[in-house]
Amino acid sequence: MILKNVMLLSMVTEFVLLMAAMQEMGHCLIENGESEKALPFLEASLLLCKEHLPEEHLDLAEAGRKLSECCERLGDHRRALQLCQEALAIASRCLPGNHPNIAVYMSQLASCYRSTGEVDKAINIMQQCVGIQKQHLPTSRKALCTSLSNLGLYYSEKGMLHEAIGTLEECLVARRLFLPPEHPSIGTTLWNLGLAYEKAKNVVKATELFRECLSVREKSLPATHPGVIAVLWKLSSILYKQELYAKSFQLNRRLHNILKALCPLSEDMARVCHNMGMCCLELGQLDAAEEAFTESVRIKSALYPQGDTRIATSERMLHQLWQLKFGN
Numbered sequence: 235m236i237l238k239n240v241m242l243l244s245m246v247t248e249f250v251l252l253m254a255a256m257q258e259m260g261h262c263l264i265e266n267g268e269s270e271k272a273l274p275f276l277e278a279s280l281l282l283c284k285e286h287l288p289e290e291h292l293d294l295a296e297a298g299r300k301l302s303e304c305c306e307r308l309g310d311h312r313r314a315l316q317l318c319q320e321a322l323a324i325a326s327r328c329l330p331g332n333h334p335n336i337a338v339y340m341s342q343l344a345s346c347y348r349s350t351g352e353v354d355k356a357i358n359i360m361q362q363c364v365g366i367q368k369q370h371l372p373t374s375r376k377a378l379c380t381s382l383s384n385l386g387l388y389y390s391e392k393g394m395l396h397e398a399i400g401t402l403e404e405c406l407v408a409r410r411l412f413l414p415p416e417h418p419s420i421g422t423t424l425w426n427l428g429l430a431y432e433k434a435k436n437v438v439k440a441t442e443l444f445r446e447c448l449s450v451r452e453k454s455l456p457a458t459h460p461g462v463i464a465v466l467w468k469l470s471s472i473l474y475k476q477e478l479y480a481k482s483f484q485l486n487r488r489l490h491n492i493l494k495a496l497c498p499l500s501e502d503m504a505r506v507c508h509n510m511g512m513c514c515l516e517l518g519q520l521d522a523a524e525e526a527f528t529e530s531v532r533i534k535s536a537l538y539p540q541g542d543t544r545i546a547t548s549e550r551m552l553h554q555l556w557q558l559k560f561g562n
Contacts, residue, residue: 238450239467242528245369249398251410252282253279253282253283253293253297256275256278256279256282257275257276257279257296257297257300258278259272259275260272260273260275260276260279260300260304261300264303264304264307269304269307269308272304273301273304273305276300276301276304276475277295277301279297279300279301279373280294280297280298282297283297289324290327290328291323291328292302292324292325292328294321294324295321295324295325295339295549296321297321298317298318298320298321298324299317299318299321299322299325299338299339299342301317302314302317302318302321302342302346303342305317305343305545306342306346306349309347311350311519312350314346314349315343315346315347315367316348318339318342318343318346319343322336322339322340322476325339325432326339332366332369333366334366334367334370334373334374334377334532336366337363337366337374337377337381337422338377339448340359340360340362340363340366341360341363341377341380341381341384342422343359344356344357344359344360344363344384344388344425345384345407346495347359348388348391353388353391354392357385357388357389357392360381360384360385360388361385362398363381364378364382364385365507375408375411375412376412377409378404379419382401382404382408383401383402383405383422383423383426385401385513386398386399386401386402386405386426386427386430387426389401390426390429390430390433393433395433395434396434398430399427399430399431399434400428401557402423402426402427403427405423406420406423406427408429409423413457413525415450416450416453416454417450417454418450418451418454418461420449420450421450421451421454421461422461424443424444424446424450425443425444425446425447425461425464425465427443427446428441428443428447428468431443432472437472437475437476439472440472441469441472441476444465444468444469444472445469447465448462448465449471449493450509451465457492458495458496459492462492463492465487466488466489466542467489468490469485470482470485470486470509471509473485473508474512474513477516479513479516479517480513480517481511482509482513483513483514483517486506486509486510486513488511488556489506490503490506490507490510493506499533499536499537500533500537501537501545502529503533503535504530504534504537504544505530505531507526507527507529507533507548508524508526508527508530508547508548508551510522510526511523511524511548511551511555512551513552514526515555518556520558520559523555524552524555524556524559527548527551527552527555528552530548531548531549531552534548
């Protein structure tokens with residue numbers, strides 16, 4: 235009898251270690267951006283759980299959730315949705331309805347619904363998720379902020395801009411309570427909030443938020459980070475639309491310097507040269523505009539075949555400029 239119990243314990247220990255190892259390997263590969271390699275480990279982990287655990291075991295739910303996450307990253311959204319629905323059903327039978335771990339499953343399920351285009355369902359699930367997390371403050375504060383951020387994005391996608399702005403502002407207030415002012419997550423929330431205000435046609439408030447976002451990202455990220463570059467593009471465009479051409483030019487000049495170091499012969503470089511030319515043209519700085527349009531044409535001519543419409547756009551501006559300078 236003792237020997238039998240020892241053997242049983244040994245088998246259980248072996249199963250637990252193997253399952254944990256497979257899930258850990260899968261998690262590490264996902265974090266490393268290698269979701270395809272992670273998939274067989276997580277599939278094997280789920281299979282092991284189904285073979286050795288009862289149908290209402292929390293480890294079975296967790297194995298399904300992790301596989302769902304992997305499938306979603308790989309673009310297999312329907313499978314991810316089915317796995318997450320099954321995982322949530324199991325977890326709901328194992329835990330109280332307001333348990334904070336239930337919110338983890340709900341958050342992922344909402345993401346799956348969004349990926350399949352069912353944003354209304356995503357909003358409904360995420361609202362429930364936020365409700366649960368608010369019951370467990372302050373321990374759930376970080377997770378709550380992530381959920382508020384996602385819910386705000388879902389609202390924005392549905393055009394529910396009042397709700398999006400309110401939710402993202404709540405997220406910003408919450409994050410500022412426990413994060414340093416220059417934390418990248420603060421910058422992300424400012425960015426998302428700026429996009430929501432821009433969609434709501436409140437350009438002045440959007441510009442203010444994008445400026446604040448740029449300030450945060452410049453202090454927390456390298457100058458060449460995509461997050462910094464994205465805000466420079468956005469601000470330069472929104473300032474140009476407000477006819478603040480000198481300020482738009484300054485930001486485009488910064489982009490020019492960054493891109494010159496990163497990718498001097500690229501579509502982005504051609505675009506920023508064209509934008510600089512447009513700003514100079516509006517400011518009456520015709521020589522500087524000519525220089526910028528000429529550089530844009532040169533780069534586009536190296537990138538695209540002769541006669542491409544993308545070359546013609548800058549060539550047309552250059553010809554219009556010459557007409558202004560020298561007449562017909």
